[in-house]
Amino acid sequence: MAIITAFAGVTCLVFFFSHSNRQYGMVLLGLAYYLLYPFGRFVELKQDESYAEEDEGEGRSISEYEQWQAGDIEAGRTFFGPHAPRSIVGRRRDSIDTVSESESLLGADERTGLITGVTVGSERKTRFFGRGQWSFGRVLFYAWFYAVIAPMLLLVSGACWLLVFSIPMAKVTSLLLDHLRRHPLALSFHSDHTWSRRPGTPSTSILLCTYRAVGWKYYKYTVDGTNIFFINLLGVVIFVIVDYFVLKDFLGPSGLTSPATIFTLALCSVIPLAYFIGQAVASISAQSSMGMGATINAFFSTVVEVYLYCIALSEGKGRLVEGSIVGSIFAGVVFMPGISMCSGAIKRKTQRFNAKSAGVTSTMLLFSVIAAFAPTLFYQIYGSVCPPTLFVGVPY
Numbered sequence: 001m002a003i004i005t006a007f008a009g010v011t012c013l014v015f016f017f018s019h020s021n022r023q024y025g026m027v028l029l030g031l032a033y034y035l036l037y038p039f040g041r042f043v044e045l046k047q048d049e050s051y052a053e054e055d056e057g058e059g060r061s062i063s064e065y066e067q068w069q070a071g072d073i074e075a076g077r078t079f080f081g082p083h084a085p086r087s088i089v090g091r092r093r094d095s096i097d098t099v100s101e102s103e104s105l106l107g108a109d110e111r112t113g114l115i116t117g118v119t120v121g122s123e124r125k126t127r128f129f130g131r132g133q134w135s136f137g138r139v140l141f142y143a144w145f146y147a148v149i150a151p152m153l154l155l156v157s158g159a160c161w162l163l164v165f166s167i168p169m170a171k172v173t174s175l176l177l178d179h180l181r182r183h184p185l186a187l188s189f190h191s192d193h194t195w196s197r198r199p200g201t202p203s204t205s206i207l208l209c210t211y212r213a214v215g216w217k218y219y220k221y222t223v224d225g226t227n228i229f230f231i232n233l234l235g236v237v238i239f240v241i242v243d244y245f246v247l248k249d250f251l252g253p254s255g256l257t258s259p260a261t262i263f264t265l266a267l268c269s270v271i272p273l274a275y276f277i278g279q280a281v282a283s284i285s286a287q288s289s290m291g292m293g294a295t296i297n298a299f300f301s302t303v304v305e306v307y308l309y310c311i312a313l314s315e316g317k318g319r320l321v322e323g324s325i326v327g328s329i330f331a332g333v334v335f336m337p338g339i340s341m342c343s344g345a346i347k348r349k350t351q352r353f354n355a356k357s358a359g360v361t362s363t364m365l366l367f368s369v370i371a372a373f374a375p376t377l378f379y380q381i382y383g384s385v386c387p388p389t390l391f392v393g394v395p396y
Contacts, residue, residue: 001152006032008144012137020137023185028141030189031180038172042080042209043179044188051183054125059205068209069192079168080209081175127182145180153177162232165214167221175208226279233272240265274304325372333365 009028015021034041045059060082067073068080129142153173160170179187192209221228240262248257255261281300285293299306305328309321344351 002032002036005035012140018137020135024137024141027184034189039211041191043207044190045205045207046186047203059207062206065206078212078215079171081171130184150177164228165218167218168210168215169213172208172210179207230272230275236265237269240269270304329368
């Protein structure tokens with residue numbers, strides 16, 4: 001990335017007779033220097049009086065940056081970016097920058113649409129080609145940007161996002177892409193070891209800085225309350241659909257389109273779908289009556305299993321459905337509570353349980369056993385009268 005960006009900067013500097021070419025060339029060379037090793041370096045935004053209203057609230061103040069370096073604002077030194085605390089790194093309780101629980105992860109109140117600490121008077125202009133006068137340097141810069149630099153940054157950002165633990169680098173590349181598109185000439189790249197505040201300098205703000213590429217606690221990272229792993233698995237869902245309906249016909253028999261590969265990926269794609277179905281059912285149940293909520297929860301919480309059972313029965317795989325039902329009963333009633341108790345016993349000598357909940361679970365187990373063995377009993381009694389294909393049970 002640094003080599004490609006440096007080559008783009010050199011091509012701009014070749015036309016040194018133009019002042020705009022020199023400006024854009026220096027920006028690209030600074031970007032290449034930053035991409036080569038971004039750790040401990042920060043991106044600074046120089047305020048312009050002509051665009052003061054547009055740049056209002058962009059980045060964070062230098063004083064906040066210095067407090068972040070000292071560890072007074074945010075615990076940890078993983079990522080310093082927009083004012084919104086999008087990272088999972090927590091804030092101290094006595095921080096002057098503490099965010100309330102009513103604010104969204106993006107730093108904007110969902111009801112009022114106000115960014116934290118900033119009053120937005122009008123919508124920010126969408127600038128696909130920066131701002132200022134058109135010139136040859138500007139045309140050359142955006143030709144490089146949209147043809148090479150932007151796809152490169154998007155590809156790296158997506159790859160870092162999918163790896164989860166490298167989300168800081170995904171944020172760095174995505175923010176660089178956004179600011180390079182909107183105001184490239186206002187950006188400058190510095191190292192915190194050589195930079196110092198000087199009196200009388202123009203008003204500036206810090207856009208981003210990071211000291212580590214990987215944060216091991218990012219497995220807790222959530223977007224609107226949803227864990228990042230479930231969001232990333234949605235990409236697997238889309239790929240499985242394309243693999244089965246499109247690539248299977250074009251590529252023919254191959255390792256990517258083999259039944260074993262499609263089955264494995266489909267099994268992984270069921271995980272996020274079941275999770276989001278459960279979230280939707282819980283949200284609907286919370287806003288309805290108790291009876292309606294119980295009915296919706298009982299049906300839609302297992303809609304994936306019901307759908308799979310219907311397909312298996314239509315293909316004559318009754319034995320598979322029998323095993324799945326028995327396995328679901330044993331896993332939900334016996335295996336999962338047992339694992340929970342054993343896991344809790346690792347750290348706790350005494351564990352407490354809800355007697356009413358245990359009674360309900362026992363009653364559900366009794367009804368489940370009756371429902372599972374009733375078809376077998378009917379078959380044993382009336383097997384000579386009724387066709388055996390009408391019953392699905394566990395033969396004993």
